[in-house]
Amino acid sequence: MSQTFSAPKGVPDYLPPDSAGFVAVRDGLLTAARRAGYGDIELPIFEDTALFARGVGESTDVVSKEMYTFSDRGDRSVTLRPEGTAGVMRAVIEHGLDRGALPVKLCYAGPFFRYERPQAGRYRQLQQVGVEAIGVDDPALDAEVIAVADAGFRSLGLTGFRLEITSLGDDSCRPEYRKLLQDFLFALPLDEATRARAEINPLRVLDDKRPEVREMTADAPVMLDHLSAAARTHFDAVLAHLDALRVPYAINPRMVRGLDYYTKTTFEFVHDGLGAQSGIGGGGRYDGLMRQLGGQDLSGIGFGLGVDRTLLALRAEGVEPGPRSRVDVFGVPLGPDAKLALARVAADLRAAGVRVDLAYGDRGMKGAMRAADRSGAAIALVAGDREIAEGNIGLKLLATGEQVDVPLDAVVDEVARRVERRGTSCEELGG
Incomplete structure (x- = not known):
């Protein structure tokens, strides 16, 4: 008996017709970025392991527990990318984009x-849309990204x-707050790993999801109460710009993102219809990351939005994104x-931007029309050969059954x- 194969655990497949929703979410999120002047960048799927260890932070769960790391045939340690910012920063430094017009918007x-325990909305291969704006420390840019x-x-x-x-x-208040938080934490009966x-x-530690740890740290000091004057002014300006842009928000003093490089503005988009995996995207400012990766001392801000989770959130609201049909026109020869x-007609229509499929396999009329109905086509x-010889084609409206010769x-x-x-x-349908 021949062996059968399945997708790796925690790696979703997207197949028609459901894949249309996935594509619509991905392209919709990218379109919003492109309309704000962000240019496309394509990144390697794997990078030098040290890039993520240094950029993401060795204390994070991402680096310590979740990375897919292996040695290649040259005995180099490489890692499948767990996030996008470090790779973008590496590319910007390597290709000198930081020495041109700023900000660099990608x-x-x-x-x-x-490598996580798979569950609804948490996959080992996750799909994201991201943006990065590098080189300008301006609260207005933070607000634009959000x-x-x-x-x-x-x-x-x-x-x-x-x-x-x-x-x-920022660097002027984080060291003092770090000591204050450590003094609080070291007075608690924490386990050795924590x-x-x-x-x-x-x-x-404030990001620990265990109920007993969350209870112990409920009264922990929060960074928002210990900002420097400059950091407070920056944060207030970000909020003022969000107000001007009519973007609603809620201040969450206990928010901690899962990556070490964040400074100043930090944010997350949450959808309660997803249960435990409620985050659909987030990001923040990462001043100092470029310097840490060997580049200039330039600031940056960005986000990563989950395509998989956004699709789940839409479906939780009863919204099915993407085209309702696979094609507009179905040909029955x-x-x-x-x-x-x-x-030939199909090729010309496709060139004109119309989505067209044909019945293949020399099906009879009944089978071909069933295929036309399944395709979702309107027309x-x-x-037959006789109609072609006479120079005509029958155009049938599938919703009404009306047919005319053209x-x-x-x-x-x-x-x-x-x-x-x-x-x-085609454009309206995301094709």
Whole structure:
């Protein structure tokens, strides 16, 4: 008996028709970024392991527990990318983009990899859309990045989410707060592993999901109460710009993101319809990361939005993104001459931006029309060899059954006109 194969555990497949929703979410989030002037960047799927250890932070769960790390054939340690910012920063430094016009505004999409316990909304191969704005420390830019994410979600029809935001301070106030938090934590009966984490990065302890740890740290000091004057002014300016952009938010003083590089503005988008995995995206400012990775001392801010979780959130609200149909037009050829003619018509319609499929395998009329109905097309083009010889093609409206003959040399213009009039152009449907 031959062996059968399944997808790796925690790695989802997206198949038609459901894949249309995935593509619509990904493209919708990217479109919001492109409209704000963010240019596309394509990144390697794997990088030098040290890039993530240094950039993301060795105290994080991402680096210590979740990375897919292996030695290649040259005995180099490489890691499947767990997040996007470190790779973008590496590319910006390597190719000298930081020495040109600032800010450098980039967007990207693709798979990222974390070894986690799979559950709904938490995958080992997760899909994200991200943006990075590098080189300018301006509260208005922080607000723009957040507003791009907010606009992306809303463009998809998502409504039941909220933006939570805080500040994690700057170099002038973080050391003092770190000592204050450590003094608080070391007075608690923490287990050995948690105490070790508090030594490396005490903020990580506030991100602990265990109920007993959350209860012990309920009264822990929060960074927002210990900001320097400059960090407070920066945070207040970000909030003022969000107000001007009409982006609603809730201040969450206890927010801790899962990566070490965040400073000052830090935010997360939350959707309660997803249960435990409620975060659908987030990000923040990462001043100092470029210097840490060997580049100039330039600031940056960005986000990562979960495509998988956004799709789940939309479905929790009863919204199905993407086109309702696979194609606009379905061709039904009944004979070899008709098959050649409809293939040419299909090619011309596709060139005009119309989505077209054909019945293959020399099906009979009944089977071909069933395929047309399954495709979701609004129009079927039906012709036999005799009709082609006479210079006509039957144009059938599948919703009503109405059929008219159209001259072969006019069918492309007629179909394109009808598709556009119905408001189902390829662009509108995300095709």
